[in-house]
Amino acid sequence: MSRIDENDDMDMTVELELDDGRTVNCAIVTILTVGEKDYIVLLPLDEDGQSSEGEVWFYGYKEDETDPNVEPELFYIDDDNEYEAVADAFDEYLDNEEFELMKDEA
Numbered sequence: 001m002s003r004i005d006e007n008d009d010m011d012m013t014v015e016l017e018l019d020d021g022r023t024v025n026c027a028i029v030t031i032l033t034v035g036e037k038d039y040i041v042l043l044p045l046d047e048d049g050q051s052s053e054g055e056v057w058f059y060g061y062k063e064d065e066t067d068p069n070v071e072p073e074l075f076y077i078d079d080d081n082e083y084e085a086v087a088d089a090f091d092e093y094l095d096n097e098e099f100e101l102m103k104d105e106a
Helices: 006-011 080-105
Strands: 013-017 023-034 037-044 057-062 073-075
Touching (some): 013 037, 037 080
Antiparallel strands (some): 013 023, 023 037, 037 057
16 A cells, blocks of 8 residues: 655645535645544645645545555545544644654754
8 A cells, every 4th residue: 555655745735626616725734544544634725835724624535555546535524523533633643743843853
């Protein structure tokens, strides 16, 4: 199974078409595994490639294990408990990143 290198995620983007027909370019923050499922964390960007609100979006994420050239599939998280588990995992990811930054600065 091919994986996106988490060290390079902020340099990678994905284009999403929203339900209202708008297209939003998003930076890939990270891919998380919660339970046995993968989730992608996206940071919506404005026309200048910046994030003005700092809000992130969580989606389910699935790659084709047999063909790494197939575009990964993103899907909505409909279950509130599942969404909360992903949000908690992202909070833990942020805490770990902050700890690593503090460690590097020391």
